[in-house]
Amino acid sequence: MTSGTVDGLHYELHGGPIAGREVVLMSSGLGGSGSFWGPQMAALTARWPVVLYDHRGTGRSVRELPTDKPYAVADMADDMVKVMDALGIAKAHVVGHAAGGNAGLALALSHPDRLGKLVVVNSWSRPDPHIRRCFDTRLHLLHDTGPAAYVHAQALFLYPATWISENSERLAAEEPHHVAGFPPKAVMLARIGALLAFDVDEQLSRITHPVLVSATADDMLVPVTCAHRLAQRLPNATLDVLPWGGHASTVTDAEGFNASLVKFLEGNG
Numbered sequence: 001m002t003s004g005t006v007d008g009l010h011y012e013l014h015g016g017p018i019a020g021r022e023v024v025l026m027s028s029g030l031g032g033s034g035s036f037w038g039p040q041m042a043a044l045t046a047r048w049p050v051v052l053y054d055h056r057g058t059g060r061s062v063r064e065l066p067t068d069k070p071y072a073v074a075d076m077a078d079d080m081v082k083v084m085d086a087l088g089i090a091k092a093h094v095v096g097h098a099a100g101g102n103a104g105l106a107l108a109l110s111h112p113d114r115l116g117k118l119v120v121v122n123s124w125s126r127p128d129p130h131i132r133r134c135f136d137t138r139l140h141l142l143h144d145t146g147p148a149a150y151v152h153a154q155a156l157f158l159y160p161a162t163w164i165s166e167n168s169e170r171l172a173a174e175e176p177h178h179v180a181g182f183p184p185k186a187v188m189l190a191r192i193g194a195l196l197a198f199d200v201d202e203q204l205s206r207i208t209h210p211v212l213v214s215a216t217a218d219d220m221l222v223p224v225t226c227a228h229r230l231a232q233r234l235p236n237a238t239l240d241v242l243p244w245g246g247h248a249s250t251v252t253d254a255e256g257f258n259a260s261l262v263k264f265l266e267g268n269g
Contacts, residue, residue, distance in 0.1 A: 006086035008062030009079055010034075011053035013087060015045030022116065024265065025051040025092040027080060027100030030191060032058025032183065036097065039254035043262055051092065053083045055099075057187035064187065071190040073198045074110060076103035081111055093265055095119040097250060098222065099191070102198050108207040109200060117265060119212040121257075122219050122247050124226035125233065126201035134221050135192050142189070147182040151175055157221045158248040204233040211237045212264040214257065216249040238264065 003012045012034060024044055028036040034052030044050045054061040056079055065071050080103065084092055093116040096104035101123030108115050124131060134157060141150045155164050155171055164171065182188075211234050215227030224241060231239035240260045245253035 004086060005061075007079075007082050009053055009056060009083055010060035011051060011083045011086065013049060013051055014041060015049045018049045018087065018089060022048055022265075023051060023087075023089050023092045024048045025053075025080060025084065025089075025094050027053070027076070027094060027096040027103055028055065029098035029100055030188075030195070031178075032056075032061075032099075032191070033181075034059065037095075037250070039251055040095075040258055040261065043258040047262065048093075048265070051083060051087065051089070053079075055079070055191075057191065058183045059181070063184055065190050070197075071194045073099070073102050073194050074106045076100075076194070077106035077110055080104075080107055081114055084114060090114070091116050093117040093119070095121070095261065096123065097121040098123055098247070099195055102195065105200055105204075105207065106198075108209055108211075109203055112207075112209070115209055117210045117212070118207075119214060119261060119264065120230065121214045121250060122216060122222045122227070123213075123230070124198075124222055125204055125230055126199045127196060128223060128226055130223050131221065131226075132196060135196055139189070139192060142185065147185075148179050151178045151182065154178070158246055159252055160218055160244060160246040163246065163252050201229075201233070204230070205235060208235050210264075212260070213237050213239045214242070214249075214260060215240070216242045216245045216247065216253075218244055219247045219249075221247040240264075 001014050026037045032055030034054050057065045094104045101120030104118045213227050213231045215224050217224050231237045242249050250257050
């Protein structure tokens with residue numbers, strides 16, 4: 001593994017070298033940490049070099065955002081390009097979860113030549129009333145009670161109820177670490193604001209890349225109808241809906257998700 005920093009963005013390259021090989025870049029969701037993709041790494045690095053990075057304002061990256069203009073999902077896409085440039089990667093397959101998937105859609109529109117295949121996991125193309133209600137609840141927690149309450153409630157949005165019950169000790173052990181690493185409040189507010197303002201619905205027909213739209217039927221944060229809409233409007237989309245797993249299906253059903261992911265990236269999807 002090699003690591004580095006470009007323009008404040010911490011990145012890691014696993015399974016290298018990259019010369020002459022297809023590369024997979026992983027972009028995580030609202031939390032922003034590349035470590036989110038731990039359950040996928042063994043399956044992917046056995047086949048491809050994999051780039052992880054922490055979103056701007058999160059994890060080991062710079063813990064602030066530019067203030068000269070409102071932060072946008074398009075800025076997240078630009079950061080992917082910066083990471084690729086730092087590693088000398090002309091084009092990559094991008095796998096994005098929620099916010100990371102939205103950023104992948106933005107990348108397909110703004111830098112189409114830098115993208116091979118795209119995988120969007122529990123993402124969306126336009127504001128959805130249910131998503132907005134969930135984010136409003138998160139914002140109230142953050143404003144009124146602080147990061148500890150926000151983190152404690154986070155599992156309700158990410159995981160199925162049965163998984164939470166069966167993994168309560170694990171969640172309790174992880175919670176203090178998530179609180180300690182929580183992004184600055186201003187960063188989280190700006191990131192949520194960017195997601196609520198994200199709308200590329202009328203531009204989806206311009207994205208001709210192969211796209212795997214991965215979703216979970218019981219996602220409590222992003223309705224599965226958002227995935228159906230993406231699959232209907234993207235010209236070259238494959239829809240894969242897992243029956244169970246919640247918003248973080250990459251964690252709760254890693255085996256099922258990884259099988260679909262590898263199949264698609266290998267060209268058999």
